[in-house]
Amino acid sequence: MTWKYVLNATMYYPLSPQNNMKKLLLLFILLSSRLAAQDNVHIKGTVNQSTGKVSVSVDRNYLGKNPETIEQSVKDGSFSISMKADRDRIVFLSVEGHRIPLYVNDGTDLTVSLQKSDEDKYKLDVTGKGSGENNFYHRFLSAAGNAFVDSLNKNRMMSMTVDQFENAIFKEKKEQLAFAKNDADYSALDARFKKYISNEIEYHYWYLLLSYPITRANSDVKILQVDPLPDLMLENISSVNLSDPDALISGSYRDFIKYFVIYNASKANGFAKFRDYANSARSEEHTSELQSLTNIVCRLLLE
Numbered sequence: 001m002t003w004k005y006v007l008n009a010t011m012y013y014p015l016s017p018q019n020n021m022k023k024l025l026l027l028f029i030l031l032s033s034r035l036a037a038q039d040n041v042h043i044k045g046t047v048n049q050s051t052g053k054v055s056v057s058v059d060r061n062y063l064g065k066n067p068e069t070i071e072q073s074v075k076d077g078s079f080s081i082s083m084k085a086d087r088d089r090i091v092f093l094s095v096e097g098h099r100i101p102l103y104v105n106d107g108t109d110l111t112v113s114l115q116k117s118d119e120d121k122y123k124l125d126v127t128g129k130g131s132g133e134n135n136f137y138h139r140f141l142s143a144a145g146n147a148f149v150d151s152l153n154k155n156r157m158m159s160m161t162v163d164q165f166e167n168a169i170f171k172e173k174k175e176q177l178a179f180a181k182n183d184a185d186y187s188a189l190d191a192r193f194k195k196y197i198s199n200e201i202e203y204h205y206w207y208l209l210l211s212y213p214i215t216r217a218n219s220d221v222k223i224l225q226v227d228p229l230p231d232l233m234l235e236n237i238s239s240v241n242l243s244d245p246d247a248l249i250s251g252s253y254r255d256f257i258k259y260f261v262i263y264n265a266s267k268a269n270g271f272a273k274f275r276d277y278a279n280s281a282r283s284e285e286h287t288s289e290l291q292s293l294t295n296i297v298c299r300l301l302l303e
Contacts, residue, residue, distance in 0.1 A: 039082035041104045045112030046078050047095055054079040056102075058091045062248055088192050088249050100124060101141075103133050103193055110134065133193040136185055140197065143179050147172045153208055157215045165212055166233055173205045196249055204252035206240060209233060210259040214266070217273055226271045229263075 043056060055071040072081050083091075085104050093100040095114055102110065108130040115123045126134045146152045147169075157165060180186050180197055209229065217226040242260065247253040266273075 039084050040106050041083050041085045041091075041108045042080070043082075043091075043093065043102065043104075043108075043110045043112060044078070044080035045110075045114060047074060047114045048116045049074055049077065049096065051075070052096070054081070055094045056081050056083060056091050057094065058083070058085075058089055060086075060089075062254055088196065090249060090251070101137070102126075103137055103196065104130060105190075105192065132185060133189050136183060136189060137193075137197075139183070140176070140179060144172070144176055147176070148204065154215055157212050158219060162212060162227075162229065162233075166209060169205055169208045173201055176201045192246075195246070199244075199247045199250040200252045202240075202252075203247070203250060203256040206237065207252055207256040207259055210256070210263045214259060214262055224273050226263075226266045226273060228267065228271055 047054065052074045053071055054074055055069050057067040057069040059067040070081050070083050072079050085106055085108065088103070088105045091102050091104055093102055093112065096116075100114075102112075104110075109128045110126055110130055111128045113125040113127075115125075117123055124138055126138075141148070156168065160168065180194075180201075186194070213227045213229060217223050240256075241247070242257070244253070
């Protein structure tokens with residue numbers, strides 16, 4: 001075997017070809033980790049205020065708790081924030097109490113202009129890499145109106161019959177799909193972004209439908225039973241993809257998974273509300289069903 005030597009201070013150490021490869025591999029890993037740690041999303045812009053703070057927050061673990069927040073001072077009405085995006089993300093730009101959602105991924109470089117209107121709202125104008133997706137996103141949210149406002153949807157659940165509610169959210173789903181299809185710029189947008197929009201629309205419908213009986217049952221402690229949804233309404237739910245790590249960016253998907261588990265846990269419990277979990281779903285069949293649902297959620301979080 002041929003030996004080589006590497007000088008380290010005042011001592012010589014023999015370096016075999018195998019050790020040499022290990023050192024090269026270690027160097028590659030270190031360089032890769034440094035490259036991976038570099039900021040790859042840049043959001044800069046102008047606001048009406050000349051001073052103050054602007055922040056961008058991202059919920060990296062999708063749990064809705066302790067999001068990562070990057071804060072910058074506004075100088076002469078301008079700000080600039082850089083961050084790392086390990087995958088497609090929805091981040092929230094916060095200005096004077098307003099939270100503005102933005103779609104970002106590797107390489108996003110946005111210039112955002114926020115002009116405050118008389119109604120204490122902001123007019124958003126976005127340019128740069130990723131602007132097409134974000135301008136469509138805000139047109140879509142504006143066209144959807146209150147369809148994605150949870151508090152208003154809860155009010156509808158409490159005031160409508162299940163047939164009325166399902167008809168309303170199915171109509172909204174069709175309108176949202178038509179809006180995307182008929183938008184002049186939509187076809188040219190990034191494929192991953194279009195998948196995100198598609199997931200938001202599809203999973204939002206199922207999330208609202210499954211949450212309807214749960215929300216109504218939880219509205220009063222005197223209600224001891226969850227009213228099951230009509231079988232006809234759930235006829236197509238078997239075609240819905242339950243385990244889709246790429247869909248985790250969608251809040252609608254995460255809400256759907258939550259209520260899919262809750263609704264089916266209720267079903268396994270005979271649609272009785274859970275008052276004592278220790279006495280609920282005791283059969284092997286029900287326990288196995290609940291475990292499989294739990295595994296879906298755990299697998300998605302791990303992936």
